[in-house]
């Protein structure tokens with residue numbers, strides 16, 4: 001490939017180790033992240049073929065999906081088995097594993113960046129769709145299926161056809177009280193859950209440059225909810241400042257060399273994207289979902305939409321199904337929706353900045369009677385930091401439950417689940433039917449909205465609190 005390139009193309013080209021006509025490329029993988037939910041079959045596969053993990057030193061494993069967040073003992077037999085298999089597989093192959101309760105354990109997409117293992121220019125893979133999170137560092141990061149996990153374990157490479165390139169340009173300045181989660185939900189509401197299908201989205205614009213690394217990860221995390229394979233933000237001063245001094249970050253002259261290289265990781269001026277979308281953020285307000293996919297979202301000040309008014313018959317039918325499942329009537333103000341459970345956590349919004357945003361709202365206030373609030377830090381490091389900053393005290397003092405790290409209520413794979421038709425304001429990324437419990441109802445929100453909702457017992461923004 002010659003001429004002007006997008007950042008995604010540069011990252012791709014610098015990792016191609018074999019290319020043939022009418023064949024997928026063979027890409028080198030710089031970092032392979034592993035968790036218990038999608039790795040056991042892959043390890044079985046290489047064991048059956050009498051192979052070894054090719055680069056255990058480039059592989060990192062965590063326990064996150066199946067671990068309970070209220071205990072260090074995994075009581076659920078299925079979860080216990082999953083975690084047990086990961087422990088054995090990592091021990092067999094010499095892979096570094098962060099176990100439940102250990103100081104650096106946490107959700108895979110929180111831990112990788114936190115220890116500095118994810119760096120600009122890398123290819124990062126994991127058998128998990130939200131691997132898109134790591135694109136916040138200017139890395140080409142995407143989720144793969146279990147058979148690809150096996151291929152990566154065995155060879156440290158992946159066979160894959162090139163993605164399309166897409167630019168999402170956020171224009172205008174973000175209003176106060178609006179954050180990365182709102183940006184993501186507003187974008188998905190605009191382009192739909194397949195708006196980015198088959199593409200790597202590069203995010204640009206002053207609103208993106210102004211985001212912290214944590215917020216950039218929130219945005220890139222949600223790329224996959226827009227159907228994209230990956231999300232990407234070119235590295236800048238914010239990226240370097242975040243990485244400097246972290247465990248895996250280069251040091252001394254290695255750091256200088258790395259920074260020089262990282263600065264080159266930008267889309268060339270004349271590069272052409274396959275698709276370009278502009279999202280105006282200057283009037284953006286906190287966004288919440290009303291339906292059963294992340295694109296079914298409106299500003300918090302809005303109402304539950306009326307399927308009658310939808311021109312696209314497919315959207316109309318989907319909206320009817322959503323309203324039925326969610327138990328909602330068209331025209332109901334979103335602010336009138338009573339909430340049973342508030343969940344702050346996940347790889348979307350379980351980082352220190354997210355907890356700070358929630359704690360700021362909760363300070364000096366209480367969780368409403370009858371509302372259960374779970375605050376689940378994304379990692380042990382986040383937990384420790386939050387405790388050092390006094391945030392845990394704020395949560396406990398407000399009557400919320402301060403938990404151990406894990407995927408928790410983001411999906412019903414562990415003991416944190418909604419019961420019956422409980423309605424939840426959740427800072428996670430998916431609101432599909434059954435996601436948080438077989439008949440549970442999920443409204444996706446930002447950490448600030450989650451906290452304000454916990455105080456009022458209905459969907460609310462911090463601006464409404466007295």
Ligand SMILES: CC(C)[C@H](C(=O)O)[C@@H](O)C(=O)O
Pocket residue numbers: 037038065127128129130143411
């Ligand atoms: C369990 C895993 C395969 C899944 C994913 O790929 O994203 C999970 O993390 C999720 O968020 O739904």
Ligand code: SF4
Pocket residue numbers: 064065107109128130346347348406407410411428429
């Ligand atoms: S926190 Fe949720 S979205 Fe993230 S990896 Fe875990 S289950 Fe998937």
